[in-house]
Amino acid sequence: MxxxxxxxxxxWPFYLREHARPATRAVHVAGTWAGAALVLAAVLAGPWWLAVLAPVIGYGCAWISHMAIERNRPATFTYPAWSLLGDLRMAWLAATGRLGAELRRQGL
Structure with missing residues (x-):
């Protein structure tokens, strides 16, 4: 990179290009929401270890999708903070039905 x-x-446009395949985005979004749910569960009701498990699940899904689907190197290794922000933004756009429009806006 x-x-x-x-x-x-x-x-952000680079981040989206690195997630060009729909399956990669789907696995990323699922991992991000699963991680967020684990943090929420830990805060609201659960044992502390759920919060520790959150990044394992979130990043595990992301890294596996890069290796198995996209076949590229995760941006997390070079841009950890922006990559996390990108994951959260992409998950939010997907959940609100606006990811497709953003991909088109970025020419993808």
Missing amino acids: AERFGSFAEF
Whole structure:
């Protein structure tokens, strides 16, 4: 990954390109929502270890989808904070039905 980004706005189109296949996005979104649900469950009712399990599930799904489906290197290793923000934004756009429009807006 030779590109360097100065802002999340610059990173976002790259992030979407790295998730070009619908199956990759689906696994990412599922992992992000599963991780968020585990954090919520830990905060509201559960044992603390649910919160520890959240990134294992979230990143595990993401990394597996990059290896098995997209066949590229996860951006998490170079841009950890922006990658997490990208995961959250993509999951939110998918949940609100706006991901397709955003992909089209970015030319994907």
